Amino acid sequence: MRVQYVLSEIATGLRRNLTMTIALVIVVAISIAMFGTGLLVRSQAETTKGYWYDRIEISVFMCNEYSTGAGCADGAVTDAQRDTIRQTLEAHPEVDEVFYENQEQAFERFREQFDDSDVENIITPDQLPESFRVALQDPEEYDGVVSAVSGLPGVQEVTDQRQLLEPLFQTLDGVQVSAFAITLIQVIAAVLLIGNTIRLAAFSRRRETGIMRLVGASNFYIQLPFILEAAIAGLLGSLFGVVALFFGVELVVGRFIAPNLQFTSWVDSGDVWAAVPWLLLAGVLISVVASFVTLRRYLRV
Amino acid sequence: MILFDNVSKLYPTQNQPALDSLTMEVEKGEFVFLVGPSGSGKSTFLRLTLKEERPTAGRIRVAGKDLHRLSNWKVPHLRRRIGTVFQDFRLLPNKTVFENVAFALQVIGKPRRQINRDVPAVLELVGLDGKEDRLPDQLSGGEQQRVAVARAFVNRPLILLADEPTGNLDPGTSVGIMKLLDRINRTGTTVVMATHDQSIVDQMRKRVIELEHGKLVRDQSRGVYGYTR
Ligand SMILES: Nc1ncnc2c1ncn2[C@@H]1O[C@H](COP(=O)(O)OP(=O)(O)OP(=O)(O)O)[C@@H](O)[C@H]1O
Ligand SMILES: [Mg+2]
Numbered sequence: 010m011r012v013q014y015v016l017s018e019i020a021t022g023l024r025r026n027l028t029m030t031i032a033l034v035i036v037v038a039i040s041i042a043m044f045g046t047g048l049l050v051r052s053q054a055e056t057t058k059g060y061w062y063d064r065i066e067i068s069v070f071m072c073n074e075y076s077t078g079a080g081c082a083d084g085a086v087t088d089a090q091r092d093t094i095r096q097t098l099e100a101h102p103e104v105d106e107v108f109y110e111n112q113e114q115a116f117e118r119f120r121e122q123f124d125d126s127d128v129e130n131i132i133t134p135d136q137l138p139e140s141f142r143v144a145l146q147d148p149e150e151y152d153g154v155v156s157a158v159s160g161l162p163g164v165q166e167v168t169d170q171r172q173l174l175e176p177l178f179q180t181l182d183g184v185q186v187s188a189f190a191i192t193l194i195q196v197i198a199a200v201l202l203i204g205n206t207i208r209l210a211a212f213s214r215r216r217e218t219g220i221m222r223l224v225g226a227s228n229f230y231i232q233l234p235f236i237l238e239a240a241i242a243g244l245l246g247s248l249f250g251v252v253a254l255f256f257g258v259e260l261v262v263g264r265f266i267a268p269n270l271q272f273t274s275w276v277d278s279g280d281v282w283a284a285v286p287w288l289l290l291a292g293v294l295i296s297v298v299a300s301f302v303t304l305r306r307y308l309r310v
Numbered sequence: 311m312i313l314f315d316n317v318s319k320l321y322p323t324q325n326q327p328a329l330d331s332l333t334m335e336v337e338k339g340e341f342v343f344l345v346g347p348s349g350s351g352k353s354t355f356l357r358l359t360l361k362e363e364r365p366t367a368g369r370i371r372v373a374g375k376d377l378h379r380l381s382n383w384k385v386p387h388l389r390r391r392i393g394t395v396f397q398d399f400r401l402l403p404n405k406t407v408f409e410n411v412a413f414a415l416q417v418i419g420k421p422r423r424q425i426n427r428d429v430p431a432v433l434e435l436v437g438l439d440g441k442e443d444r445l446p447d448q449l450s451g452g453e454q455q456r457v458a459v460a461r462a463f464v465n466r467p468l469i470l471l472a473d474e475p476t477g478n479l480d481p482g483t484s485v486g487i488m489k490l491l492d493r494i495n496r497t498g499t500t501v502v503m504a505t506h507d508q509s510i511v512d513q514m515r516k517r518v519i520e521l522e523h524g525k526l527v528r529d530q531s532r533g534v535y536g537y538t539r
Contacts, residue, residue: 014416220400223360224461225390226417228383 018234023241026210030242033206033296037246038253040199041292045254047192048284049276054181054188057273061177065148067169069094069158070138073112080164086139090163098143101157103150108142115139138165196295203299207239211307232304239300240293247292254288255281311469311500312336312359317368319354319524327366328354330524336502338468341495343511344504345535346521352504355521356471359502360392361385373468390418393462393470393499397477399454401446407433407457408442414461432464436490452483456490463494470494472503476510484510511535 023030071091072081083090098107110118116134145151151169159167211218221231258281267275312335319329329351336342344352357363358370361377370377373391380388401410408429415425433439436456446454455475462470472491476484488510495501505511511518511534518533519526 216400217402220402220413221417222386223389223394223400224414224417224465225386225388225392227386230417230419 015233015237019237019241023238026213029206029210029213030238033203033239033242034246034249036199036202036206037243037292037296038249040195040202040295041247041250041288042253042257043195044192044291045250045281045284045288046257047188047195048287049254049258049280050188051185052280053276054185056276058178058181060273061174062148065145065151065170065174067143067145067151067154067167069098069141069143069164070166070168071140071163072165073135073138075136076138076165078165080160080162083162086163090161091139094141094158094161094163097158097161098141098154101154103146103154105144105146108144109139110142111139112137196291199295200299200302203239203243203296204303207235207300207303208307210235210238211304232301235304236297236300239296243293243296244289246296247289250292251281251285251288254284311338311340311373312502313369313371314355314358315369315371317358317365317370319351319358319363320366327524329358329365329521331368332521332524332526334519334526334529336500338500339495339498341492341501341514341516342503343514343516343518343533343535344502344521345506345511345518346527348506350521351524352521353473354524356394356473356502356504359469359471360389360394386418390465391468393459393465393467395455395458395462395470395472395475397474399446399451399458399478401454401457401461403446406443406445407438407449410446410457411461411464414464418465420465428464429460432460435463435493436460450483451479452486455479455483455487459487459490459494463499467499469500469502472501472505474505474507475503476505476507481509485513488514508535 071086071094072078072084074085076085086094095107095109098104112134115137116132119132119137120129143154145154148171151171155167155169158164218231255278258276258278262275263277267277314332314334317329317332318327320327328349332351332355344355346352354363358365358377359372361372361380372388375388377388402413405413411429411432412425415428430439430442433442436459438453438456438460441449441453446457449457455478459475470491475491476487479487484507491501491503492514515532515534517531518528518535520528520530520536
């Protein structure tokens, strides 16, 4: 009896408040699409950070015969000096891998970068420094490595890309924070809108609920149909929202952004799939919580 | 069954109390008329008994429960022991007679078996057998009030509260409703009825409690509507 009563009550409610139900579904759909967008922007920022983190390295340039500076008083780096530098780097706990690049290789890279056959006329291999390229365990921890090798004899200069990329990381951090803030505001707005819709639904059925209170129905029993109604509308809405998100990612990122901007890997429908359970759960949960809170205030004993 | 001990009620927006240090007791199985001019606090008395409102001061006991100590989640259980009838019937317009009465049992989670047994029985008691499938707007006012009484009584409450149940009915129909309430009273149910209906009070010769400005001004067994006037 109870189950049947509750089900028929939900059906009546959904039917009678069709416009309100549709409003609820739309509100949830938009909120969930925005919420999902927020999540995707966050994970995009995360991916971009990771992409660049993996490429961060420290370059230790060594003296050549033309070098000046404190470390290069002895002229070009000697074999003994080079070995000391290498051992220092390899022994350092923050260092992941060390690659050596000699003057010939530096010249090759130089030529590739500028893609210009005239390079040979301007510069010769012996004018370029040989170097160690150092990959780090943790890209955040570069200070220790830099200071460990900076003063060594034979070292001309130590550069780390972290400094170059710092503005990018700061921007990405900012993007993440704002995406989170927008998502939060979106959730609050959704809760308020859903609450208001449920309040209208409760108002339109105040006759029934009034009688229910008089004959001694428990609060749970009075509120259950509304809450289940909200949960169903929430589920429906978040399904629509998820579908919208798929289309959005496919059209905007898949067709437009990803093929044209290749400096990082981009979110795709796989990331949306991963978010689907959370989005559906969020849609239902937001609706249920919003209606529960509203009903506590408007259907009191 | 109902005990008011020095009860006062001041609504937040008012400056005159709706009930003013009211002390009275209704015994189990009694039939009590609550009379008094408009605004004297009759409906307030009924609402306090149901714990729809809380008193500003004083103690109320209903069916052995101290309402002050009764926690909110237990209030529904109190109300299951109290039936209520109003002047405006308060039926659900899109439910049939049977469904309206069954509704009261459904929403407190009673099994279908009990509903199919109790609802026809109470409809017969109020004289509506044969009209189970009518909608409220296919019934006369008196019949609608019988549905409301059936709904209030179907769960066999200890107390039946009626707030001007004959207020919208013509004298002949009112007599029918009064006979019904009297029959319910004879089953042992305590009945408290707020009314302005002088001829009914005078005919029935039950206990009469008169309020004025929230104060008890008369408590008379086998009383009449207004012997002071
Ligand atoms: N919800 C409320 N808020 C504020 N004041 C109220 C409220 N309900 C009743 N009152 C006031 O309390 C007083 C008593 O009202 P009550 O409804 O108990 O009178 P009554 O005896 O039932 O009157 P009537 O015979 O007209 O039904 C009145 O002055 C009324 O204005
Ligand atoms: Mg009244």
